[in-house]
Amino acid sequence: MSTRERLSGNEAIATAMRQIDPDVFAMFPITPSTEIPQYFAQYVADGKVDTEFICVESEHSSLSACLGAEAAGCRAITATSSAGLSFMNEMLYVAASSRLPVVLAVACRALTGPININHDYSDSMAERDSGFIQLYGENNQEVYDNYLCAHRIAEHPSVRLPLMVCEDGFITSHAIENIEIEDDEAVKRFVGQYRPESYLLKKKHPLAVGPYGISSYYMEARVAQAEAMKAAKQVILEVAEDFEKTFGRRYGLFEAYRMEDAEYATVLMGSSAGTAKAAVDSLRKDGIKAGLIKLRVFRPFPGEELKEALKNCLAVAVLDKSEGFSGCGGPVFSETAGALINLDKKPKLIDIVYGLGGRDFTVKHALDVYERLMKIADTGETGPVYSHMGVRSDGV
Amino acid sequence: MAYNLKEEMNKPERFHAGHRLCAGCGAGVVCRAMMRAVDTKDKAVICNATGCLEVSSFQYPYTAWEDSYIHTAFENASATASGVEAAARVMKRRGRIDPDTKFKILAIGGDGGTYDIGFQSLSGALERGHDFTYFCYDNNAYMNTGTQRSSATPRFASATTTPSGAESVGKKQVQKDLTQIVVAHGSPYVAQTTLFGTMKDFHEKAHRAIYTKGPTFVNVLTPCPRGWGYPAEDLIDICKAAVETCIWPLYEVVDGEYRLTYEPKKKLPVEEFMRRQSRFAHCFKSGNEWTIEAAQEYVDRKWEELLSRCS
Numbered sequence: 001m002s003t004r005e006r007l008s009g010n011e012a013i014a015t016a017m018r019q020i021d022p023d024v025f026a027m028f029p030i031t032p033s034t035e036i037p038q039y040f041a042q043y044v045a046d047g048k049v050d051t052e053f054i055c056v057e058s059e060h061s062s063l064s065a066c067l068g069a070e071a072a073g074c075r076a077i078t079a080t081s082s083a084g085l086s087f088m089n090e091m092l093y094v095a096a097s098s099r100l101p102v103v104l105a106v107a108c109r110a111l112t113g114p115i116n117i118n119h120d121y122s123d124s125m126a127e128r129d130s131g132f133i134q135l136y137g138e139n140n141q142e143v144y145d146n147y148l149c150a151h152r153i154a155e156h157p158s159v160r161l162p163l164m165v166c167e168d169g170f171i172t173s174h175a176i177e178n179i180e181i182e183d184d185e186a187v188k189r190f191v192g193q194y195r196p197e198s199y200l201l202k203k204k205h206p207l208a209v210g211p212y213g214i215s216s217y218y219m220e221a222r223v224a225q226a227e228a229m230k231a232a233k234q235v236i237l238e239v240a241e242d243f244e245k246t247f248g249r250r251y252g253l254f255e256a257y258r259m260e261d262a263e264y265a266t267v268l269m270g271s272s273a274g275t276a277k278a279a280v281d282s283l284r285k286d287g288i289k290a291g292l293i294k295l296r297v298f299r300p301f302p303g304e305e306l307k308e309a310l311k312n313c314l315a316v317a318v319l320d321k322s323e324g325f326s327g328c329g330g331p332v333f334s335e336t337a338g339a340l341i342n343l344d345k346k347p348k349l350i351d352i353v354y355g356l357g358g359r360d361f362t363v364k365h366a367l368d369v370y371e372r373l374m375k376i377a378d379t380g381e382t383g384p385v386y387s388h389m390g391v392r393s394d395g396v
Numbered sequence: 397m398a399y400n401l402k403e404e405m406n407k408p409e410r411f412h413a414g415h416r417l418c419a420g421c422g423a424g425v426v427c428r429a430m431m432r433a434v435d436t437k438d439k440a441v442i443c444n445a446t447g448c449l450e451v452s453s454f455q456y457p458y459t460a461w462e463d464s465y466i467h468t469a470f471e472n473a474s475a476t477a478s479g480v481e482a483a484a485r486v487m488k489r490r491g492r493i494d495p496d497t498k499f500k501i502l503a504i505g506g507d508g509g510t511y512d513i514g515f516q517s518l519s520g521a522l523e524r525g526h527d528f529t530y531f532c533y534d535n536n537a538y539m540n541t542g543t544q545r546s547s548a549t550p551r552f553a554s555a556t557t558t559p560s561g562a563e564s565v566g567k568k569q570v571q572k573d574l575t576q577i578v579v580a581h582g583s584p585y586v587a588q589t590t591l592f593g594t595m596k597d598f599h600e601k602a603h604r605a606i607y608t609k610g611p612t613f614v615n616v617l618t619p620c621p622r623g624w625g626y627p628a629e630d631l632i633d634i635c636k637a638a639v640e641t642c643i644w645p646l647y648e649v650v651d652g653e654y655r656l657t658y659e660p661k662k663k664l665p666v667e668e669f670m671r672r673q674s675r676f677a678h679c680f681k682s683g684n685e686w687t688i689e690a691a692q693e694y695v696d697r698k699w700e701e702l703l704s705r706c707s
Contacts, residue, residue, distance in 0.1 A: 023487070064478075073492065091468065201487060
């Protein structure tokens with residue numbers, strides 16, 4: 001039997017971790033993800049889990065310890081944010097290329113500078129090419145549910161890739177919501193156990209991990225890794241299907257909200273979707289065919305599916321909550337543009353970078369975006385393809 | 397059981413020939429001896445920092461290691477070992493590995509990966525008290541990238557980033573005393589050794605380190621023919637000179653108690669070590685005599701300090 005509980009995103013993730021009772025948790029504190037290992041430390045102290053909980057001296061070491069543990073045959077986890085994720089950068093790539101399915105909870109937070117502890121996706125987006133699968137949640141329930149799916153996706157034999165469960169720093173990580181928490185035993189049954197066939201501590205068959213790969217072998221390893229990322233898409237859908245059967249909540253690669261006949265759409269991620277949905281609902285009341293796509297899975301990027309979902313729109317705005325500093329748009333924009341590029345008849349596409357460092361995003365902002373899309377559809381003029389929203393007008 | 401070289405050499409090899417280390421490199425000798433110090437009935441997991449040893453001993457699809465082995469990066473051998481050690485504990489507790497099989501967790505890195513970039517990771521793992529042994533093969537510089545100075549490079553050594561020249565007599569700073577720093581962590585067993593004599597000193601220390609519970613550390617002076625500039629066949633003589641001059645004293649620290657494991661009958665002058673290597677060639681040029689005097693003074697002072705700790 002599931003129960004309803006008032007939990008923050010961090011506590012929801014920590015609860016999922018407790019229910020899964022992983023083998024090893026290597027932690028290092030950073031705002032706003034710190035609460036996750038704090039809750040977990042209390043579970044250890046109270047004997048509610050049997051995990052080896054190691055308090056290491058940096059994020060680089062927390063992920064390194066996870067890699068050692070995972071290679072040794074364990075289910076290993078950690079959590080971080082912002083600079084901590086950046087500090088892990090080198091090891092993120094090693095985790096993915098070594099095909100070690102560590103699960104990493106990320107409370108997404110702006111990167112320095114100036115130093116800022118609030119939400120945007122500069123940390124996770126900077127790691128979009130690391131080889132991690134990335135799942136994003138709109139609210140505490142989705143973050144909890146994504147975590148329950150995470151190990152099964154990451155550890156699947158045709159995937160074997162590490163995975164980030166991303167929540168919005170403070171907005172999701174700290175705000176408390178009344179959510180559905182599944183029964184401990186049901187979670188354990190759903191997630192299952194991790195029993196790799198090869199591991200360092202296998203008595204009769206030693207394993208060697210992390211070779212020097214010269215040019216004759218390197219590319220094959222990278223292609224195999226790329227194929228695994230492609231294969232992850234199907235596995236994510238299969239796990240979602242079983243999740244729905246087991247717990248009743250339905251997930252896909254993205255949520256298409258009122259998109260059936262939408263002419264104007266936004267593409268965005270995380271908690272902003274709740275705000276934008278309010279704008280869509282109000283526009284729909286006025287007979288305006290507005291819709292939105294909320295990406296749940298950013299890696300692997302659901303390009304084909306997104307193309308199908310957007311192909312009949314007149315104008316689409318991507319809302320990027322991180323600056324890619326490419327000079328021509330944020331990361332979600334470039335991926336979306338790539339997905340649409342081969343359509344014969346494409347919607348007009350613009351990118352709006354917003355909400356950096358916790359800058360507020362309101363229903364009014366979302367309505368302004370749709371208004372712009374309607375104007376673009378009317379005039380056929382896109383105007384600036386790449387712009388920033390919510391910047392102080394005094395320029396200071 | 398008393399050390400018997402012949403018996404030791406008859407053990408099944410756990411670090412195989414065919415690796416790509418240079419002729420005259422000490423690291424291969426270290427690895428073979430390190431693995432001989434693991435009892436035949438026991439298993440090991442080797443956690444290796446990036447460096448010459450890693451790229452030479454595990455080049456896909458070949459490995460020189462008989463036991464399980466993991467390399468992840470340069471600066472994190474100790475953190476990786478921490479994870480493996482935690483895994484061994486929890487898997488034993490959860491009944492997923494045979495409780496009667498001992499897995500000895502060994503980390504190994506060069507001086508770059510230990511004294512410098514891997515120092516934080518090492519310190520963290522020592523402080524946390526993981527049950528593992530760290531072997532540093534200290535060859536006094538970043539050899540894999542071509543002899544750049546490290547904090548283990550001795551004063552006056554010419555390295556590619558501290559070259560000797562008209563205005564330079566090589567590295568300006570003395571070697572970081574990492575062994576003492578590890579002792580300060582309160583590790584139950586810390587030792588310094590090198591490739592010396594019948595390898596008895598190495599073997600006994602390695603064995604004791606591996607079979608002492610907790611974080612233990614063995615610092616091994618490990619000459620590099622390319623970086624130090626000596627003929628391959630001089631490897632063992634160079635090690636002997638380092639010991640006989642007291643440049644690299646052989647000692648161990650057991651629960652904070654210091655013990656010299658070898659005292660030269662007659663302490664040789666530092667020239668005996670330095671003149672065999674091209675990295676010190678400039679010290680023997682007219683006008684640079686002071687460098688040898690300064691090196692001697694430093695070695696004398698450190699030796700006296702060590703003797704006072706051992707008394």
